[in-house]
Amino acid sequence: MSTAHLTIDLDALADNWRALDARTKSETAAVVKANGYGLGAGRVAAQLAQAGARKFFVAVAEEGAAVRKAVGPGPMIGVFSGHMEGDAGILRANALTPMINSVDQMLRHVERLPGHRFGIQLDTGMNRLGLEPDDWAQLRDIALGQNPVLIMSHLACSDQPGYEMNEKQLRLFKEMTAGIEVPRSLAATGGILLGPEYHFDLCRPGVGLYGGEPFDEAKAVVTLELPVIQVREVAKGETVGYSNTWTAPRPSRIATVAAGYADGLHRALAGGIDLYAGKTACPVVGRVSMDLITVDITDLDHEPASMQMLNRLQTVDDLAEAAGTIGYEILTSLGQRYLRSFVSRSEAAERAVESIRDKLRRVRPGLIPESAAE
Numbered sequence: 001m002s003t004a005h006l007t008i009d010l011d012a013l014a015d016n017w018r019a020l021d022a023r024t025k026s027e028t029a030a031v032v033k034a035n036g037y038g039l040g041a042g043r044v045a046a047q048l049a050q051a052g053a054r055k056f057f058v059a060v061a062e063e064g065a066a067v068r069k070a071v072g073p074g075p076m077i078g079v080f081s082g083h084m085e086g087d088a089g090i091l092r093a094n095a096l097t098p099m100i101n102s103v104d105q106m107l108r109h110v111e112r113l114p115g116h117r118f119g120i121q122l123d124t125g126m127n128r129l130g131l132e133p134d135d136w137a138q139l140r141d142i143a144l145g146q147n148p149v150l151i152m153s154h155l156a157c158s159d160q161p162g163y164e165m166n167e168k169q170l171r172l173f174k175e176m177t178a179g180i181e182v183p184r185s186l187a188a189t190g191g192i193l194l195g196p197e198y199h200f201d202l203c204r205p206g207v208g209l210y211g212g213e214p215f216d217e218a219k220a221v222v223t224l225e226l227p228v229i230q231v232r233e234v235a236k237g238e239t240v241g242y243s244n245t246w247t248a249p250r251p252s253r254i255a256t257v258a259a260g261y262a263d264g265l266h267r268a269l270a271g272g273i274d275l276y277a278g279k280t281a282c283p284v285v286g287r288v289s290m291d292l293i294t295v296d297i298t299d300l301d302h303e304p305a306s307m308q309m310l311n312r313l314q315t316v317d318d319l320a321e322a323a324g325t326i327g328y329e330i331l332t333s334l335g336q337r338y339l340r341s342f343v344s345r346s347e348a349a350e351r352a353v354e355s356i357r358d359k360l361r362r363v364r365p366g367l368i369p370e371s372a373a374e
């Protein structure tokens with residue numbers, strides 16, 4: 001097979017949601033923006049709904065439509081960008097809940113979608129989205145009169161427990177929402193780990209669900225398997241790849257695998273990253289090119305058919321560190337060329353049961369009716 005294969009472990013995803021949920025007394029939502037952090041919003045949302053999530057968040061309204069299809073009519077789907085010009089139709093058709101970010105959005109919402117559910121996003125210092133304290137002071141009574149279902153804000157530095165910015169934002173969020181009965185939400189993955197005073201009524205983890213830091217107990221969710229196209233012998237002193245950045249220090253065996261920076265494996269990755277043949281790490285050598293990566297398999301006792309770039313031993317955060325970025329960006333860059341499979345124990349078990357049924361039907365016709373699967 002010539003296509004690289006991305007496997008998404010839906011059980012690990014659900015386990016990560018449950019593990020984060022167990023850390024709080026509040027409700028736990030799931031953030032599935034950017035196509036479920038690059039993994040596939042529909043499958044991810046459906047799995048987490050099955051695990052018990054009843055609230056989802058996306059970045060923009062269009063993403064909410066795909067999530068609504070996946071989770072059905074019940075769960076809340078919040079939209080961080082709020083009610084933008086032209087959104088009324090899609091918000092109504094998919095029963096999405098915009099998080100109102102400005103006075104203009106509030107006016108647009110009550111004019112275009114009177115009575116439609118909404119939340120409010122407050123800016124407590126990140127200066128990215130939400131109503132600033134002055135706007136909120138003006139709008140507060142009017143907005144509360146329209147019965148918002150949630151008041152939220154977002155932390156700028158929650159992956160840095162020592163930063164005083166966290167306490168500053170916490171204090172301001174409490175001040176801005178004092179005496180209000182509406183459910184409140186402040187914490188994403190990092191905020192959950194900061195402790196219970198950050199949890200309020202609802203937590204909104206994203207990256208931790210997908211196996212990324214700062215939730216370092218997260219189970220690995222993605223495995224990326226790259227087929228080996230060719231293996232060659234390289235003499236001591238020969239170079240490999242563009243710009244001759246690697247020179248063989250000894251007679252070497254070099255495998256070329258089928259993926260590159262066009263698949264989200266950044267060109268900056270080259271130093272310090274391995275490809276795995278089973279549990280054996282083999283170093284990437286030379287430049288990452290658009291569709292190909294070269295790897296030194298001299299110390300391997302066989303020629304592998306494929307090698308793993310992402311697994312339990314090398315996570316999205318390991319790749320991020322090598323590329324000078326964060327796990328979020330590695331996840332959301334994962335390429336569209338990959339063949340994607342979603343696996344879960346329950347599905348594997350169902351398939352096993354079905355195959356036993358098939359065998360029984362063949363051996364003992366009539367013992368198990370054809371409709372037994374339903």
Ligand SMILES: *Cc1c(COP(=O)(O)O)cnc(C)c1O
Nearest residue numbers: 031154188189204205206207208
């Ligand atoms: C992305 C995002 C989240 C989830 O953040 P993670 O760090 O991935 O857990 C929560 N809330 C808002 C407003 C976001 O933009």
